[in-house]
Structures are given as structure tokens and as C-alpha cells.
Amino acid sequence: MSPVLRRLIAPAVLGAALMSVPAIVSAHRGWLLPSGTVFSGTDGWVTVDAAVSNDLFFFDHQPMRIEAVKVWQPDGSDGQLQNGATGRYRSTFDVKLDKPGTWKIGSAQNAVMGSFKADGVEKRIGRRGPPRPGEGAPLTVADIPANATDVKLTEVSGRNEIFVTAGEPTTKVFATTGKGLEFAPVTHPDELVAGQPARFRFLIDGKPAAGLKATVIPGGKRYRDAEGAQELVAGPDGIVTVNWPAAGMYWLNATATDAKPTTPRATERRMSYTTTLEVLTP
Amino acid sequence: MRPSLVLLAGAVAAPATAGTVTVTIPRLDVAEYHRPYVAIWLEPAGGGAARTLGVWYDVKKGGNEPGTKWLADLRAWWRKGGRSMAMPADGISGATRAPGQYRIPLPADLKPGAYVLNVEAARETGGRELVSVPLTVPNPTARAAGKAELGAVAVAAR
Numbered sequence: 001m002s003p004v005l006r007r008l009i010a011p012a013v014l015g016a017a018l019m020s021v022p023a024i025v026s027a028h029r030g031w032l033l034p035s036g037t038v039f040s041g042t043d044g045w046v047t048v049d050a051a052v053s054n055d056l057f058f059f060d061h062q063p064m065r066i067e068a069v070k071v072w073q074p075d076g077s078d079g080q081l082q083n084g085a086t087g088r089y090r091s092t093f094d095v096k097l098d099k100p101g102t103w104k105i106g107s108a109q110n111a112v113m114g115s116f117k118a119d120g121v122e123k124r125i126g127r128r129g130p131p132r133p134g135e136g137a138p139l140t141v142a143d144i145p146a147n148a149t150d151v152k153l154t155e156v157s158g159r160n161e162i163f164v165t166a167g168e169p170t171t172k173v174f175a176t177t178g179k180g181l182e183f184a185p186v187t188h189p190d191e192l193v194a195g196q197p198a199r200f201r202f203l204i205d206g207k208p209a210a211g212l213k214a215t216v217i218p219g220g221k222r223y224r225d226a227e228g229a230q231e232l233v234a235g236p237d238g239i240v241t242v243n244w245p246a247a248g249m250y251w252l253n254a255t256a257t258d259a260k261p262t263t264p265r266a267t268e269r270r271m272s273y274t275t276t277l278e279v280l281t282p
Numbered sequence: 283m284r285p286s287l288v289l290l291a292g293a294v295a296a297p298a299t300a301g302t303v304t305v306t307i308p309r310l311d312v313a314e315y316h317r318p319y320v321a322i323w324l325e326p327a328g329g330g331a332a333r334t335l336g337v338w339y340d341v342k343k344g345g346n347e348p349g350t351k352w353l354a355d356l357r358a359w360w361r362k363g364g365r366s367m368a369m370p371a372d373g374i375s376g377a378t379r380a381p382g383q384y385r386i387p388l389p390a391d392l393k394p395g396a397y398v399l400n401v402e403a404a405r406e407t408g409g410r411e412l413v414s415v416p417l418t419v420p421n422p423t424a425r426a427a428g429k430a431e432l433g434a435v436a437v438a439a440r
Contacts, residue, residue: 040354040365043346168366191361280357282412 030064030274031251032106032162033057033219037190037278039166044097046164047083048105051090055221056251057276059090066091068109072173074101074166081105101170102190106161106275112263114153118145125153141263155261157181158272165190178206181256181271186239192279194247201238202254202273208238214254216242244279251276300388301422302440303335305401306433309381310408317378318405318431319352321359322386327396327416332363336386337375355404358412362400388437392419399424403431 033049049057050064063086071079084093095105113126127138144151157180163173169188176182187198202209212234217227234240240254254273261269305322322336337359340349350369354360369375396418404410411431417424424437 038354038357038360038365040352040360041348041350043348044351193361280361282358 028052028054028061029056029217029251029253030160031057031276032064032069032160033249033276034105034162034164034278037162037164038280039097039164042098042100042166044166045094046097046103046105047092047094048162049090049092053089056217057219057249058222061089063087063089063091066093068107069093069105070107071095072104074099074103074170074172076172076175079103079105095164097164097166100167102163102165102173102188104161104163104173106159108157108159110155110157112141112153112155112266114151114266116144116148116152117150118148122150141265144265151265153261153263153266153268155263155266155269156271157269158274159183160274162276163189176203176206178203179262180205181209181212181254181273182206183254183273183275184238189275189277192244192277193282194244194279195282196244198242198244198277200240200242200252202234202240202256203238204256204258204271205260208236209234209254209256210236210238212238212240212254212256214240214242214252217251218246219249219251247279247281249276249278300390300392300419301417302438303386303388303399303401304434304436304438305384305386306427306435307379307381307384307403308428308431308433312408314407316406316408317380318403318408319356319378320401320403321356321364322399322401323359323362324388324392324397324399325362327398332359332400333389334359334363334367334371334374335389337364337367337369337371338378339369339375341370341375341377352404352406355410356402357404357410358400359402388419388422394419397422399435399437401428401432401435403428405431 030052035047050066051059052064053059053061066084069081071081073079082094097103111126115122115124123139125139125141169190174184176184182203184201184203186201192198202212214232216230232240252275256271258269320338323332323334325332339353343349353364356364398414398416400414402412409431411428413426413428413432413435415424415426415435417437421439422437423439427434
């Protein structure tokens with residue numbers, strides 16, 4: 001990668017999720033890696049690595065910022081993120097799993113990117129890449145003047161979440177809002193077993209995300225030659241079926257684009273959903 | 283073993299007593315040995331709810347990291363129903379066992395039919411193994427053996 005590109009994407013708050021930068025950047029993957037997904041009892045803690053990198057799950061590029069990471073307890077109420085720290089290559093934090101059931105940990109981003117012309121000069125909305133020295137805050141939709149022409153706006157949204165379970169799995173944290181791209185698993189994400197296909201439904205605005213594209217990549221990239229990615233497409237029911245060749249941690253990223261943004265004057269909407277899944281041996 | 287109970291069940295239930303499972307924990311020549319966690323359970327052959335016959339874990343260990351913390355390492359059992367049980371479980375759970383042979387009675391109220399008996403062992407700083415063997419009730423007989431963490435697993439009608 002060229003130094004220029006590297007600088008462009010350097011802070012990559014949630015590089016892959018933001019997807020607001022040129023296509024090549026989508027190769028940078030944001031991920032949350034839990035120390036485990038299946039826990040016994042309610043004395044346990046999960047510790048999570050959060051980073052942005054190409055190779056999964058190696059922290060060798062940028063840490064994921066954890067200010068926006070939230071915790072949902074099994075009953076859907078807010079939980080507590082503890083011991084958060086951000087290093088050069090990764091962030092870490094802990095969550096005490098003191099209630100039985102399935103917990104959700106993750107973040108969501110929403111942004112509007114685009115451009116407009118005012119008095120013959122083209123200006124950009126939102127920032128692609130990191131803030132540069134001497135540069136002010138990026139323009140927002142509110143900065144578009146009344147006489148602007150050629151307004152082109154794209155709504156960009158992304159979620160990056162993981163699920164961990166203490167005791168018996170529950171499903172309350174999968175409750176959907178009916179807004180944007182959402183994960184509505186048929187197979188519980190903490191009950192994945194090598195050799196047993198898993199089915200995950202994706203919804204867009206509460207309706208099955210037919211034709212949605214998903215990529216599933218196993219971790220441990222450094223120790224094999226092939227990327228090993230599975231490129232999958234959701235059926236009419238919005239369901240993606242994933243076969244697990246072996247036990248391990250997998251990164252799943254689903255993306256969809258449509259012309260139904262909720263932001264006024266925006267013409268396009270780009271959505272992504274990312275999760276890390278643990279597959280156990282039978 | 284509660285011989286009186288088995289005798290009683292045998293006397294009352296005319297067709298059959300359920301039988302006995304014998305589980306062998308092998309002696310292993312390793313530098314650091316810890317007794318394995320073991321779960322023994324039955325599943326109907328056609329699928330259905332698992333019935334746990336025995337769970338051996340570090341019952342006494344409490345504190346920050348109680349013995350129950352590692353029950354999920356018996357991952358097949360955990361998924362099949364261990365995670366929904368409260369521990370300790372009366373008549374089911376017990377302390378880890380030293381290498382040797384152990385006899386576990388099959389419940390006398392088992393309905394006739396085809397089952398799969400599962401024995402899973404997971405050892406700290408060691409391996410994990412699952413041995414599954416089909417059997418039928420009444421008059422179950424079955425035999426299987428593990429390769430690493432478990433020795434012979436046998437089922438006899440009495």
C-alpha cells in the first residue's frame with residue numbers, strides 16, 4: 001500500500017465499517033475479538049481485543065477506538081465496559097458477565113458523506129480518512145448553503161458487534177429496530193459447531209435483505225496461504241447459510257447498498273454489518 | 283452405587299432394570315496431571331433432550347474462579363444441556379475421579395428405546411475427548427473406548 005493511502009486511512013475509526021473511503025480501504029477490517037463466547041456461571045469476564053487490520057485476527061495496523069463501544073446485558077439494558085485501554089495496535093477492554101444469558105458488545109456508526117458546489121467551488125461533506133494538521137472540522141449537511149448545486153450525499157452506516165453467552169443462550173439482544181441493516185440470526189451465534197451449517201438472517205429496515213452479500217473469513221491468516229474467504233449471498237428470505245470447515249474464530253462482514261437513505265437530499269445508502277463468530281468442535 | 287435402589291427397581295419394573303455404565307479414566311504418564319472433568323449423559327437416538335447421569339468437576343473450588351468455571355470445556359455436554367443445569371446437582375454431580383473404573387447406574391425409569399450414551403472428558407493442561415456409543419433399553423449392552431482421555435466405556439444390562 002502506498003504511504004499516501006496508508007495515511008489516508010490511518011485512524012480508521014472503524015475502517016471497514018465506515019467504508020466511506022476508496023474501495024481498497026475496505027480491505028481493512030475492523031474487528032472485535034472476544035476471549036471466548038461460551039461461559040459457565042456468572043463469575044466470568046470476557047476480555048476483548050479491538051483492532052483494524054488486513055489479516056485476521058492480527059493487530060498490526062491500527063487500534064479500534066472504543067469510545068463508541070457499548071455493552072448490552074442479556075435483558076437489553078446497558079452494561080458496563082471496564083478496563084478499556086488503547087495501545088498502538090489494538091484496544092482492549094473487559095466485560096464482567098455477571099448475568100446469565102447472551103450479551104451484545106459493539107458499536108454503530110452513522111455518517112453522511114458527499115459533496116456540493118457553491119459559487120462554482122466543489123466542497124466535501126464529511127471526512128475521508130484522518131484529520132490532517134491545520135484542517136478544521138469537516139463540513140456537515142448543515143453547512144450546505146441555500147444556493148448550493150450538484151448536491152451528492154451518501155448515507156453510510158455500519159454496525160460491528162459480538163455476542164457472548166454466560167450459561168444458556170438467550171435472544172433478547174437480537175431485538176431489531178427496523179432501521180438500516182440488522183442481524184437477526186436463526187442459528188444462535190454462540191452455538192456454532194464445525195460441520196454444522198449456520199443460518200443468519202439479515203434485515204434492511206426490518207425486511208429480509210434479499211441478495212445481501214456477506215464475506216466470512218477464518219482467523220489465523222498468518223499460518224496458511226489462502227485467504228480462505230467464503231463469499232455468500234442471502235436468499236430471498238435474507239438468510240445467509242455459512243458452512244464451517246473447522247473450529248475457530250471467523251469474521252463476518254455483510255454489506256448492502258440501496259437508494260433509500262433517511263437523510264434528506266441523500267441519494268444512496270451504504271450499510272455494513274460486522275461480527276466475529278466462534279465455532280467450536282462437535 | 284446404591285444397590286438397594288437398583289434391586290428395588292429390578293424387583294418392581296418387570297421387564298428390565300436399566301443397566302450399568304462403566305467408565306474408565308486412564309492413567310496417563312504426563313508431567314502435570316489433573317483429574318479430568320467428566321460428563322456422562324444419554325440422548326434419545328432420534329434426537330431429543332439429553333439426560334445427564336453424572337458430572338465430575340472440581341466441586342470444592344470456590345472463590346474468584348470456582349470449579350464450575352470450566353464446565354463449559356465439556357463443550358458437547360455443555361451444549362446438549364449442561365448449561366441449563368444448576369450445579370451442584372443432587373445425585374448427578376460429584377468430585378473429579380482418579381484414574382480407575384467407575385460404575386454409574388442407568389436410571390431405572392428409562393423408557394424402552396434407542397439411545398446414545400456419551401462420555402466426555404476434559405483435562406486441565408491436557409486434552410478433551412468424547413466417546414459416544416449407541417445402546418437400546420431394555421437389556422443394553424455396548425462397548426467403546428477412547429483413545430486419549432478416556433479408556434473403555436461399557437454398558438451392561440446389570
